[in-house]
Amino acid sequence: MSGDQPPPTEAEWLAAYDPHAFTPIAVTVDIVALTLRESADGDTALHVLLVQRAEPPFQGHWALPGGFLRAGEEDLDTAAARELAEETGLHGGGTGSDTAEATLSRVHLEQLGSYGTPARDPRMHVVSVAYLAFAPDLPDPQAGTDAAAAAWHPVAALDLSAGSTATRDPHAPIQLAFDHARILADALDRARAKIEYSPLATAFLGPEFTVPELRAVYEAVWGERLHPGNFHRKVLSVPGFVEPTGRTTDRGGTRGGPRARRYTAGPSRRLHPPLLRPSQEPGPTPEP
Amino acid sequence: MSGDQPPPTEAEWLAAYDPHAFTPIAVTVDIVALTLRESADGDTALHVLLVQRAEPPFQGHWALPGGFLRAGEEDLDTAAARELAEETGLHGGGTGSDTAEATLSRVHLEQLGSYGTPARDPRMHVVSVAYLAFAPDLPDPQAGTDAAAAAWHPVAALDLSAGSTATRDPHAPIQLAFDHARILADALDRARAKIEYSPLATAFLGPEFTVPELRAVYEAVWGERLHPGNFHRKVLSVPGFVEPTGRTTDRGGTRGGPRARRYTAGPSRRLHPPLLRPSQEPGPTPEP
DNA sequence: ACAATAGTGTCTCTGAGACAATATTGT
DNA sequence: ACAATATTGTCTCAGAGACACTATTGT
Numbered sequence: 001m002s003g004d005q006p007p008p009t010e011a012e013w014l015a016a017y018d019p020h021a022f023t024p025i026a027v028t029v030d031i032v033a034l035t036l037r038e039s040a041d042g043d044t045a046l047h048v049l050l051v052q053r054a055e056p057p058f059q060g061h062w063a064l065p066g067g068f069l070r071a072g073e074e075d076l077d078t079a080a081a082r083e084l085a086e087e088t089g090l091h092g093g094g095t096g097s098d099t100a101e102a103t104l105s106r107v108h109l110e111q112l113g114s115y116g117t118p119a120r121d122p123r124m125h126v127v128s129v130a131y132l133a134f135a136p137d138l139p140d141p142q143a144g145t146d147a148a149a150a151a152w153h154p155v156a157a158l159d160l161s162a163g164s165t166a167t168r169d170p171h172a173p174i175q176l177a178f179d180h181a182r183i184l185a186d187a188l189d190r191a192r193a194k195i196e197y198s199p200l201a202t203a204f205l206g207p208e209f210t211v212p213e214l215r216a217v218y219e220a221v222w223g224e225r226l227h228p229g230n231f232h233r234k235v236l237s238v239p240g241f242v243e244p245t246g247r248t249t250d251r252g253g254t255r256g257g258p259r260a261r262r263y264t265a266g267p268s269r270r271l272h273p274p275l276l277r278p279s280q281e282p283g284p285t286p287e288p
Numbered sequence: 289m290s291g292d293q294p295p296p297t298e299a300e301w302l303a304a305y306d307p308h309a310f311t312p313i314a315v316t317v318d319i320v321a322l323t324l325r326e327s328a329d330g331d332t333a334l335h336v337l338l339v340q341r342a343e344p345p346f347q348g349h350w351a352l353p354g355g356f357l358r359a360g361e362e363d364l365d366t367a368a369a370r371e372l373a374e375e376t377g378l379h380g381g382g383t384g385s386d387t388a389e390a391t392l393s394r395v396h397l398e399q400l401g402s403y404g405t406p407a408r409d410p411r412m413h414v415v416s417v418a419y420l421a422f423a424p425d426l427p428d429p430q431a432g433t434d435a436a437a438a439a440w441h442p443v444a445a446l447d448l449s450a451g452s453t454a455t456r457d458p459h460a461p462i463q464l465a466f467d468h469a470r471i472l473a474d475a476l477d478r479a480r481a482k483i484e485y486s487p488l489a490t491a492f493l494g495p496e497f498t499v500p501e502l503r504a505v506y507e508a509v510w511g512e513r514l515h516p517g518n519f520h521r522k523v524l525s526v527p528g529f530v531e532p533t534g535r536t537t538d539r540g541g542t543r544g545g546p547r548a549r550r551y552t553a554g555p556s557r558r559l560h561p562p563l564l565r566p567s568q569e570p571g572p573t574p575e576p
Numbered sequence: 577a578c579a580a581t582a583g584t585g586t587c588t589c590t591g592a593g594a595c596a597a598t599a600t601t602g603t
Numbered sequence: 604a605c606a607a608t609a610t611t612g613t614c615t616c617a618g619a620g621a622c623a624c625t626a627t628t629g630t
Contacts, residue, residue: 023359025315027404027415069404071311072413076404114402114417116315116357116364125360127315127415129402212609230593232610237591251601257608258600273591500582518620520583525618539628545581546627561618 026126029079030066030180031087032112032187033133036204036220037152045154046220048184049087050176051147057122058177062153064184066128080109080131087150088135089142108134108203112187120179130183132190134203160185192221197274199241202265208245210260211235212253222277234275240268314414317367318354318468319375320400320475321421324492324508327442334443334508336472337375338464339435345410346465350441352472354416355434368397368419375438376423377430396422396491400475408467418471420478422491448473480509485562487529490553496533498548499523500541510565522563528556 032048039045050062065087069079085104109131116127141150158174160181176184195201201217202209215231235241242263249259320336327333338350353375357367373392397419404415429438446462448469464472483489489505490497503519523529530551537547 024312025357025359027313027315069313069415071313072406074406076402076415079404111401113399114364116367116417118360118362127357127364127417129404129415210609227593227595228608229595229610229612233612234592253608254602255607256600256602256605258610260609276592278593498582515620515622516581517583517585517622521585522619541581542629543580544578544627544629546583548582564619566620 024124026121026124027069028066028126028128029069029076029083030064030128030130030183031080031084031133032064032130032184033084033088033107033135034155034187034191034204035135035137035152036217037137037154039154044216044220045156047152048155048158049141050151050153051087051143052149052151053177054146054148060148061177062174063177064130064180065147065150069129076111076129077109080111080129080133084109084131084133086144087141088138106136106203106207108200112183112190115179115183117179128183130187132187134191134200136204136206155184155188158184160188192277195221196276197271199265199268199271202242208247208262208264210249210262211242212260214242214263218275218277222279224277224279226278238268238271238273238275240266241271242266312412314409314412315357316354316414316416317357317364317371318352318416318418318471319368319372319421320352320418320472321372321376321395321423322443322475322479322492323423323425323440324505325425325440325442332504332508335440336443336446337429338439338441339375339431340437340439341465342434342436348436349465350446350462351465352418352468353435353438357417364399364417365397368399368417368421372397372419372421374432375429376426394424394491394495396488400471400478403467403471405467416471418475420475422479422488424492424494443472443476446472448476480565483509484564485559487553487556487559490530496535496550496552498537498550499530500548502530502551506563506565510567512565512567514566526556526559526561526563528554529559530554 035047035049036044037047039047049065051065053059053061053063065083067079067083067086069076074082084107088104112130112132114127114129116125118125120126120128138152140152143150153174158176158181175181195218201214201221204217205213211232212228214235215226215228218231219226243266245262245264247262249262252259323335323337324332325335327335337353339353341347341349341351353371355367355371355374357364362370372395376392400418400420402415402417404413406413408414408416426440428440431438441462446464446469463469483506489502489509492505493501499520500516502523503514503516506519507514531554533550533552535550537550540547
């Protein structure tokens, strides 16, 4: 009745019953798929799956894999899993390699957030729902029909400054399309925080792994060296994080050392206590 | 070229250039606005802002406030702030009461997640981007043109079971529309975790508050009694969490006690160390 | 006077981190 | 033989929680 607010709200609701009448918005799903691979310098480094755009806008630029949500057909999670399977060439319910299926089923996939600035795509208003994936070392992807190429890129070689002209690293010249640098930066923040309180670091590894391999995951994601002894004891002290298999590796490390015990991921979905990263500066404002 | 994947991906991209050609998807923004209010039994309890639907589907049911994203005009964050201002009657840039403006500017608003199951709205495929708001005690809202009523509801009086037939509390008969029970449950999880590591519990209070008031926020959100002495010392030990004003309350508590010191929110955006809630069961799987 | 509450002090226990030590393996 | 690494042990310190205590205020 006596509303002091403008009436267009009612018109909008009416428009919902004639879906073609209003200005359309597209919904896409983009994937930030992270994995650990051998980098050029020999170290294992964090890599992200990218596709090279074959058409404008941003033709030739690298972008996050993704695609349109199929209207009326699929859930957001389903669309994300489908896109990831298509881009990695690992079809979850397909024929052929059991290895690919088993590997894909071990991939962790979770929603990251949505991005809907009107100008983020010059063609139309596109709302993108971003997903974050933790994957074990997968084979090189094959480019789809809409991409000129698809490959794993070390995240250290990408420019994440995303408009903030401050930190422009000359050694990270690769500019991502759209606002994907921002999305990737958010994904890395989430990943770094997630492995503190969840056992998802094991999603980067195979079904069986050693404590030193798990430590390499944390070191790659956090970008810091961890104390081997303390890390080892801490991981084993968290109930349900890892479970011993009784087996060991076939041989020691490439540079010597005893064989390491092999573990599998435990049933816990939450680490108590958590594995906090060292770089959490305590005092941000020390008075002079 | 030699792609072994089906070509519909290309067709989808072509469709993007003719936006009206494909099956449309609507994008809405829904708000989970939480605040602390005096409950019926006298205790302060967590409340959520709900609107009663005036039209089908779910006519007469209570639902989260929200509305359509204005295509080509606004960002997701902007749309969320607009919806919140409309539903609470607090217009950020309007004329009149400075109090309403100042209060609304103190509201914390963050993206919660997106929900896009095709069948969640019977009219069409709707992707909803949910937002979480922490608000100080606001006046009762006024119903918009599309709602029969708008009010703050104690979350304890709502049915959050959302299909999982397990915990159906007979004293919580209010059923929310659509999948809003699920969204609210996710929002509560987020809120409970968020105040552990961020100073956002202060967003539920006015610009000046006491430590016991802050403790009441934590007790209401977590649903647990906290030790007054330990809580007090812990809050003051976190650098940048609260800052003393030198002032105290005008009088003691309603049932006696000395006057409490007043504080303002400090500059820290992250609590080091965090205020962990007590109910974190360590061993979920004790073997028999 | 009495009860309730704000704020502080003290003690204990757990866990993180620095450091050391030992055993095992590749080169 | 030597270096590198896996794993365990020891010590110290910070922080959480239980408990006790004092001071201040409303009824």
